[in-house]
Amino acid sequence: MPTVHYIFGDDTVHSVDAVEGDTLMHSAVRNGIPGIEGECGGEMSCATCHVYIEGEWRKRIQAPSDDENDLLEMVDELRPVSRLACQIKINASLDGVQVRIP
Template sequence: MTKLTIVAFDGTRFELDVDPGSTVMENAVRNSVPGIEAECGGACACATCHVYVDEAWTEKVGPPAAMEEDMLDFAVDVRPTSRLSCQIKIKADLDGLVVNVPERQA
């Protein structure tokens, strides 16, 4: 199991033990994290699972791929650390990853 912390907009911390190979979005939905709507179900076809990767983790998570970058154009309040949580796959080197949910989704 890998540790993942998702911080809701109101500051509530969801500290989760998650399976490698799953996505941040899948774990957020499974644990009813408010603000992660995931309307497309993880197909990178909307921007309703937008999160901010904690700055300490941005290099390890890496930049968005071209398709994700295009979808981020539809997200609200995009920042340099913005990612779509459906595109962040959990792996061993992301143990302890922290992401923050924006105030609202697209």
């Protein structure tokens, strides 16, 4: 089971065991991670699962689609490392991934 590390603004970390095939958003919601709401249920229509994927982890994740990039343009704290957690599926290669919550 891959482990996901959700990092908050004060640098505290909440680590969870995630299910392969779930998205980072579903894992966060299921585990009560504050700051990732997923209001649209993962339908990529609300951006309430906006996160930052930094460093080497970005290379292990498929690039965002044009639709994801369009929706990301609406978030307040957009960075080059911004992603929608609903679009990132968890797999073994993401074991230990660090997800920063804006």
